[in-house]
Amino acid sequence: MISNVGRKPHVVFENRFAKAKKIESIIELEKKIKSEHKLLEVGTGSGGIAFYFASHYQQEVFAVDISDNRQFMDGYNFQLVSDTKLPYADNFFDIVISNHVIEHVGEKQQQQEHLDEINRVLKPGGILYLAVPNRWMLIEPHYQLIFLSWLPKKIRSYYLKKIRNIAFYDCEPLEKNELENLFSMSELTYKNYCIEALHIFVRDEKSYKGLYVIFKWLPLGILKKIVGLIPTLIYLAKK
Known part of the structure; x- marks a missing residue:
């Protein structure tokens, strides 16, 4: 994952295809993924997510990271980077994925630069999927x-x-209001998808079928009150 001096990459190798499918389900709620789309994964780690989208949609997929720890190398374009700067032209991508990356790029200034760069390379109407650990997670x-x-x-x-x-x-995990302020400073419009992601998670995990029934029937007002406590904050943002 992208990081700055004094910060190490935290590469996750397990269940990358399962994670990619969850990301896919969230993006599909807002924008149909098409083969002609250009997609960028920032902080690709093992490369599993980039490989999944390249192989399932035959898209032009790009990925960057500060170090090469990839297990999946085929089907997409990879570049090494040294900081939050992205080596692409303005308005280049239809979709950008930043999955558990922003907490690793540095302090608030670097986190803002991370979003500013994503905003720069997104096409008008393009979508950012961003997930980050909630500061108020228990573990x-x-x-x-x-x-x-x-x-x-x-x-x-x-x-x-x-x-x-x-x-x-x-690491610099964020709370809900902090992240939303960063989105606003980058002039990205955003929507919290924690509740939808939670529904997808408990629906798809066999061991959570009972929870799925509970969440399916809980009033939306109650669910919205617990958004700030969900362990992972998940957003879609648009240029």
Whole structure:
């Protein structure tokens, strides 16, 4: 994934096709994916998501990362990058995927640059899929520590050092309002898709069929009240 100095990539190798299918389902709620679309995955990691879209839609698919950790290399164009800058022309892509990347690019300035660059390379009407861990998740997913991201920034690394003997907490998870402010600063219109994603997750996972029935019949007003506590924030944004 994209990162800056002092931050390491957190590459996920498992279940990339399953993740790609969930991303596909969310994007399809807003815009039909077509073979003639150009798609970019920022922070491709193992390459599984880029490979999935290239092989299922015969699209022109591109991917970037700060290091090459790919297990899936065929069917798409890959470039190494050194920061948040994207090596593409303005208004080039129909779809951009930023899946658990923005928390790794750096502080707020770099996170804003990440969205500004995506906005620049998106075509008018193009769609960004963005997912990021919610700061208020109970268990921090990168280091599996309870309440790690809840703590003030100045003591997160201290906690990580004491428990995991890792000197620096190199992630910047966001809360809902912080992310929406970044979208607004980048002049991207956005919509929260956490509830839809939750429905898709519990629908598709066999072990969660009971939860699917519950979520299917819960009033929308109740679901909206828990959006800010869902572990992963998921948005579609448009140029």
